[in-house]
Amino acid sequence: MCVFHSREDLALETxxxxxxxxxxxxxxxxxxxxxxxxxxxxxxxxxxxxERFDALVTRAGATPRPEVMRFPPIFSRANYEKVxxxxxxxxxxxxxxxxxxxxxxxxxMLGRFERGEDWxxxxxxxxxxxxxxxxxxxxxxxxxxLPPGGRRVDLQGYAFRHEPSDDPARMQVFRxxxxxxxxxxxxxxxxxxxxxxxxxxxxxxxGLEVDRVVANDPFFGRGGRVQKAIQREQALKYEFVIxxxxxxxxTAIGSCNYHLEHFGEAFAISTHDGAVAHSACxxxxxxxxxxALFKTxxxxxxxxxxxxxxxxxxx
Amino acid sequence: MCVFHSREDLALETxxxxxxxxxxxxxxxxxxxxxxxxxxxxxxxxxxxxERFDALVTRAGATPRPEVMRFPPIFSRANYEKVxxxxxxxxxxxxxxxxxxxxxxxxxMLGRFERGEDWxxxxxxxxxxxxxxxxxxxxxxxxxxLPPGGRRVDLQGYAFRHEPSDDPARMQVFRxxxxxxxxxxxxxxxxxxxxxxxxxxxxxxxGLEVDRVVANDPFFGRGGRVQKAIQREQALKYEFVIxxxxxxxxTAIGSCNYHLEHFGEAFAISTHDGAVAHSACxxxxxxxxxxALFKTxxxxxxxxxxxxxxxxxxx
Numbered sequence: 001m002c003v004f005h006s007r008e009d010l011a012l013e014t015x016x017x018x019x020x021x022x023x024x025x026x027x028x029x030x031x032x033x034x035x036x037x038x039x040x041x042x043x044x045x046x047x048x049x050x051e052r053f054d055a056l057v058t059r060a061g062a063t064p065r066p067e068v069m070r071f072p073p074i075f076s077r078a079n080y081e082k083v084x085x086x087x088x089x090x091x092x093x094x095x096x097x098x099x100x101x102x103x104x105x106x107x108x109m110l111g112r113f114e115r116g117e118d119w120x121x122x123x124x125x126x127x128x129x130x131x132x133x134x135x136x137x138x139x140x141x142x143x144x145x146l147p148p149g150g151r152r153v154d155l156q157g158y159a160f161r162h163e164p165s166d167d168p169a170r171m172q173v174f175r176x177x178x179x180x181x182x183x184x185x186x187x188x189x190x191x192x193x194x195x196x197x198x199x200x201x202x203x204x205x206x207g208l209e210v211d212r213v214v215a216n217d218p219f220f221g222r223g224g225r226v227q228k229a230i231q232r233e234q235a236l237k238y239e240f241v242i243x244x245x246x247x248x249x250x251t252a253i254g255s256c257n258y259h260l261e262h263f264g265e266a267f268a269i270s271t272h273d274g275a276v277a278h279s280a281c282x283x284x285x286x287x288x289x290x291x292a293l294f295k296t297x298x299x300x301x302x303x304x305x306x307x308x309x310x311x312x313x314x315x
Numbered sequence: 316m317c318v319f320h321s322r323e324d325l326a327l328e329t330x331x332x333x334x335x336x337x338x339x340x341x342x343x344x345x346x347x348x349x350x351x352x353x354x355x356x357x358x359x360x361x362x363x364x365x366e367r368f369d370a371l372v373t374r375a376g377a378t379p380r381p382e383v384m385r386f387p388p389i390f391s392r393a394n395y396e397k398v399x400x401x402x403x404x405x406x407x408x409x410x411x412x413x414x415x416x417x418x419x420x421x422x423x424m425l426g427r428f429e430r431g432e433d434w435x436x437x438x439x440x441x442x443x444x445x446x447x448x449x450x451x452x453x454x455x456x457x458x459x460x461l462p463p464g465g466r467r468v469d470l471q472g473y474a475f476r477h478e479p480s481d482d483p484a485r486m487q488v489f490r491x492x493x494x495x496x497x498x499x500x501x502x503x504x505x506x507x508x509x510x511x512x513x514x515x516x517x518x519x520x521x522g523l524e525v526d527r528v529v530a531n532d533p534f535f536g537r538g539g540r541v542q543k544a545i546q547r548e549q550a551l552k553y554e555f556v557i558x559x560x561x562x563x564x565x566t567a568i569g570s571c572n573y574h575l576e577h578f579g580e581a582f583a584i585s586t587h588d589g590a591v592a593h594s595a596c597x598x599x600x601x602x603x604x605x606x607a608l609f610k611t612x613x614x615x616x617x618x619x620x621x622x623x624x625x626x627x628x629x630x
């Protein structure tokens with residue numbers, strides 16, 4: 001899964017240039033504030049940049065040809081409970097609750113609502129959770145034995161993470177384009193390593209010179225510190241980083257992740273020869289890439305270098 | 316807002332042909348079950364049909380030129396509380412809850428989780444709600460005075476409705492493409508009426524012969540019955556319907572809605588001359604359109620009429 005940025009960054013946000021770039025983006029009509037920190041509508045040019053970069057990434061991932069699947073922004077609570085997210089990232093979760101009561105109970109809830117009291121306690125958990133990483137919904141559908149050579153899957157969709165922030169690059173809901181590999185350890189590692197170069201080249205082709213750094217997911221709490229250290233030590237996660245609002249604290253706009261047997265074990269996925277499947281993924285954070293493009297090349301397409309516009313197909 | 320199908324349909328589902336078509340779709344790889352009723356991944360061809368129809372609709376709505384905005388699948392709880400959804404459709408809502416506690420409270424929640432108890436009560440309501448209709452997030456951003464001639468906005472995105480069902484056409488999360496008009500009553504009505512013809516023509520161009528019927532939203536409970544009757548009597552909502560799983564109960568694949576001053580009043584939007592703005596929208600249910608196309612023309616593109624594939628740009 002692809003989680004960008006460590007939790008420690010949150011404390012530093014306000015001292016950085018987030019507010020200034022955010023204001024520019026809003027004034028240019030690229031982002032539309034929605035009244036909640038980290039929640040934005042996307043203006044026409046912002047969306048166009050995302051669509052064009054998304055098409056570029058699709059082409060980059062077309063060989064060897066992957067299966068194409070698209071999952072919605074929610075997935076099954078029962079599967080959520082199998083991936084360890086409640087242990088590692090409880091504060092990022094989005095759990096969907098709804099009203100399942102009677103007419104009378106509805107009147108009671110409306111009473112609380114109208115008196116300005118908390119009405120959310122009248123709701124019950126539904127079977128849906130927000131998707132924290134867009135490859136999570138894939139693994140439960142892959143239960144069973146993989147074909148020889150494993151599988152490659154092209155995914156794109158919305159992920160949700162509850163981390164309200166003024167950093168325009170830390171949205172609560174955003175799109176990722178991922179290429180996932182399921183197979184042997186060697187197949188998974190080869191995928192991760194291939195994309196470390198291929199991803200850097202994709203970014204370079206649109207004028208984004210990224211650094212590749214070993215990183216860790218923002219594991220929760222005291223216990224999480226050990227997991228962060230292990231993840232770094234084993235170099236399981238690499239990020240493509242580039243300055244957006246700050247040169248000292250560059251932003252991750254993509255990542256390459258080797259999950260070991262985490263998902264293979266959770267969802268009983270095995271390789272053709274009966275071993276537990278390993279997996280790896282590369283993820284491109286589409287909103288963050290757009291933010292990096294507008295930061296690097298300017299807020300209007302007219303100011304973007306001709307060669308970048310040609311690569312993206314922006315007229 | 317665009318809600319399709321009345322609540323009464325739910326009771327009739329199991330007696331109809333939903334299961335058979337659902338099985339065909341899954342076997343053909345068009346839909347990918349996700350372990351929850353009404354929740355599916357989309358296969359490559361299904362997604363391709365949606366993308367191509369979406370592009371067709373974009374062209375149909377390009378004159379007069381609308382603003383283009385894209386909102387994510389969530390919006391602000393404070394704005395949710397202004398639209399009346401909690402009164403009218405509480406059972407369809409999706410309220411996002413998350414964990415905001417300490418390390419110690421996290422251990423308590425994990426204890427409940429591991430004992431198989433309900434851990435959802437340890438969560439708190441966040442500031443986010445699922446978007447029940449994709450034009451809802453727009454109206455709060457339009458607070459203030461409209462320019463002369465009002466506004467036209469092109470929207471596309473995910474909507475969520477909690478209505479678990481075996482009917483493949485009743486997904487819990489699905490995409491809509493909408494064109495919204497904000498302005499005087501005459502401007503709103505003209506928009507609604509223009510799209511009653513234009514929408515039918517768009518559907519006809521891809522071989523979908525729809526009926527246009529006066530409809531009502533699935534208002535909740537006993538009180539809702541009165542509102543349904545009023546909505547029908549005033550003919551505020553029209554649906555484009557076509558048989559998908561049943562000829563007796565055709566499915567709405569689009570709708571044209573006149574909201575009167577509902578959103579103008581809720582979000583203090585006024586026309587250039589100071590009156591409360593009225594609004595109208597046309598909505599195309601993209602997953603339902605794809606289901607209608609595969610039902611009408613066959614489960615493989617090869618069997619679709621040449622002229623339909625040409626209109627959609629499907630090779």
